[in-house]
Amino acid sequence: MPKKIDLTEQRFGNLIALHSTGKNKREGSIWLCKCDCGKETTAFAHQLRRGGKKHCSHSCPLTPQRQKAQRHSRHLLYQRWLTIKSRCTNQNTEAFKDYGGRGIQICREWRDDFSKFRDWAESNGWKPGCNLQIDRIDNDGDYEPSNCRFTSSRENSLNTRTQNNNTSGYVGVYKHGKKWQARIGIKTRGIHIGTYLTKEEAVNARNKYITDNNLQHEYKTQTI
Numbered sequence: 001m002p003k004k005i006d007l008t009e010q011r012f013g014n015l016i017a018l019h020s021t022g023k024n025k026r027e028g029s030i031w032l033c034k035c036d037c038g039k040e041t042t043a044f045a046h047q048l049r050r051g052g053k054k055h056c057s058h059s060c061p062l063t064p065q066r067q068k069a070q071r072h073s074r075h076l077l078y079q080r081w082l083t084i085k086s087r088c089t090n091q092n093t094e095a096f097k098d099y100g101g102r103g104i105q106i107c108r109e110w111r112d113d114f115s116k117f118r119d120w121a122e123s124n125g126w127k128p129g130c131n132l133q134i135d136r137i138d139n140d141g142d143y144e145p146s147n148c149r150f151t152s153s154r155e156n157s158l159n160t161r162t163q164n165n166n167t168s169g170y171v172g173v174y175k176h177g178k179k180w181q182a183r184i185g186i187k188t189r190g191i192h193i194g195t196y197l198t199k200e201e202a203v204n205a206r207n208k209y210i211t212d213n214n215l216q217h218e219y220k221t222q223t224i
């Protein structure tokens, strides 16, 4: 049986030993530890002293693997920001015609400062590794806090998208003057299907577009 050694207040990796909570016949004394991430965990004294346990668990956000993943994820958010900025402002990019070329802008606050965009992202549900997509609520609107949100998947966002000016009660069908427009969002592009005299025609046209293009697995058709 290993001799009991006082580990109180000692640091082992990201763990600080708090107090012994008893002992195991085979493994020796058990210590309650506090991880730098805030969680508590127990560990055998020999594990701690041999460096066999340095975090509360494998899912601790402070493990080197997690930290690396977080850095990577933040980097991806940064890439995302660069892409948004360039498609709205750089006429030499392929995507410009669908964004900047259509008058879609990135708000000044975001454009000039990535940290503002990141702060907004983090207070609107984005977390490292979360795999959320940024979605413009009004497809003709700008990249700005009031018109953007994060959604769990592109498919989901397109199916549930209803716009502020959508008075039809149907996804993808909007009042346009006295007429009705049918639209569908494909891979971040808004496709204008057509303008119709009645809401029914617009809904039907959108349904037809979905079936003609074999998009039933991604978009729901709607009944009137």
Ligand SMILES: [Zn+2]
Pocket: 035, 036, 037, 038, 039, 055, 056, 057, 060, 061, 062
């Ligand atoms: Zn931890």
